[in-house]
Amino acid sequence: MAELRTYQSFPTSEAAYELLMLLQEHQIPFETVYERPGFNAILGNSHNSSWLNVRLHPTDFARVRTLEEAASQPEVSGLAPDCYLLHFTDNELFDVLTKADEWSSYDVTLARQLLRDRGHDVSAGVMERLRRQRLHTLARPGKSQTSWIVAGYLMALLGGLLAIFIGWHLYSHQKLLPDGTQRLAFIASDRQHGRNILVLGCLSAVVWLGLGLYVGY
Template sequence: MMIELEKYQSGQELDDVVRLLEINDFEYEIENIIPDFDPSFSGKRPLELFSLKVKRSDISQINELLTSEAAKFDYNQIPSDYYLIQFTNEELLDVLLKPDEWSREDYRLSQLILEKRGKVITDDMLQKMKDKRLKDLRQPEKFDIDFTWWLNIFLGSVSAGLWSIYLSWGHLTLKKTLPNGEQVYVYDASSRNNAERMLWISILITIIWVIVLAFRVI
């Protein structure tokens, strides 16, 4: 099964990663993603993204490969006007704490800049940061079913019932993929239990609405 490894805005950056994958015989797929049109851009073409997908079983090896490649950067390769140079130490540490939100190059360059400023960044520190980030990302979200949702189901129509089935099924089954390839539920057990109850009630109400409409037609 193919899952998303990363998204890229730069075709050149994507090409560099793909070249590494091909050299090391990793299978991959590329999907072009064109974001929905945003009127605020005043007719400008939406920025195209590239989603790179790989086998779930290869995630760890590929992450190690790309991390080792990024480790080849040294401080002298950082342009003097590179935006990370303007970051405070706290902001650079935040980059290290959330590597999934940054490119591997920025992750590595943040280390180098901090070290240049006299901050000691050890492998043990980096591993603890990654472990903490994974722990934070594993934390499920909660959602509450408000009164208006139930009101729409009971007083709505067949389309409202079908929409409720769709939403409750999504809340019940939705998962997210962590940087290490692990998949976890987005919502906590209590929220998923509520979604399951809502799913069955929505199905029942929808069936009732269909029967009522069928008798009206007859």
Template sequence: MSEFITYEKFATVPELKELVELLEANNIPYELEDDVQVFDASFANIQHHRDYRIKLLPSDFDRATELRNNVALSELDKIDPDYYLFGFTDEELIDLISKQDEWSPFDFQLAQKLLKDRGREISSQKINELKEERIEELSEPEKHTAWWIGLGYVFAFLGGLIGIIIGYYIISSKKVLPNGERIYTYSESDRKHGTRILLIAITAIIIGVAFRIINAV
């Protein structure tokens, strides 16, 4: 059974409320949380310094993104002529489009419009290709993990709780792709190291406790 996972985080209430209303209008189930507790959907007694998260079912990620893009498209005529994207080069706009997950739907749509106005329109097919390439890029396992694994082994052999924490984190850590798919953060070989670190740390702790009990007798 699918679980709700974080779709996007917001720092301001107006942006959050806008998306909530869009989801409700299109019958997309969601969950709201802040960094302290489950979110009050009534927006009563809301505090403005928290990190607000909207969670969706993975199967609804693409649909929600498409709806937001459609809303943004209808707002392009209201753009301020001093908006910062007007100063972007063509290459910077293309990079923005290829990394849609890092930008707002409005910026994503405006970047396409600006390129079209400059005679460098990007087709829907090309945008889909860029999206697939981005998914492949984000799907790559975390690199430069040797120091992290080495640190895990050190703490594991020392018999510390930190070794268990590091081992478990390497084994279980996952990241969410823009399409809602959850994948392991670390490669299979790194997760095998995580398993060894976890087992060594647990064994070291058990041995340490056993010695203390024997010495106490």
């Protein structure tokens, strides 16, 4: 059985309530884990708050997303006039559909209904094409991490243990896609630099440790 992976993260258990009830209703295996963001060698710690991660089997991602959309059918006629999506342009609404992983299921469903009311084709085929387009975009490695590569080499030569973490991160870090699959986060050349930094960092740490012990004696 494939390992559980994070499907969605919530700032509180109350915010996750509807999703958890949906999973229980349809008897979909899941687990919840409170997690404090760990140290990221590239970005550092962005904040100290903990999040509730809802984890599913990757094969259930698509099914749960469909169930969420079906459970959150909004009534356009009953929306408040100040509902922000009502003021979105067609292109902005299509952007919501394309980047569905960044929006709630309610927002995605409402955007689809608004576009349908405006005469646009938002059939299942169109949604699938947008989903594949999004996955293709997200699967691309990020831009070159030049500044961190330079910093990694400098820290490796100075014996900094941080170089080991930077090298490992550049070489092995993977990002989780909305469909539950994982892809390497950085381009091949950056990964090669990461491997070099990792090896140099380890060698440098051993050398500096040896010098420290020698001087100590």
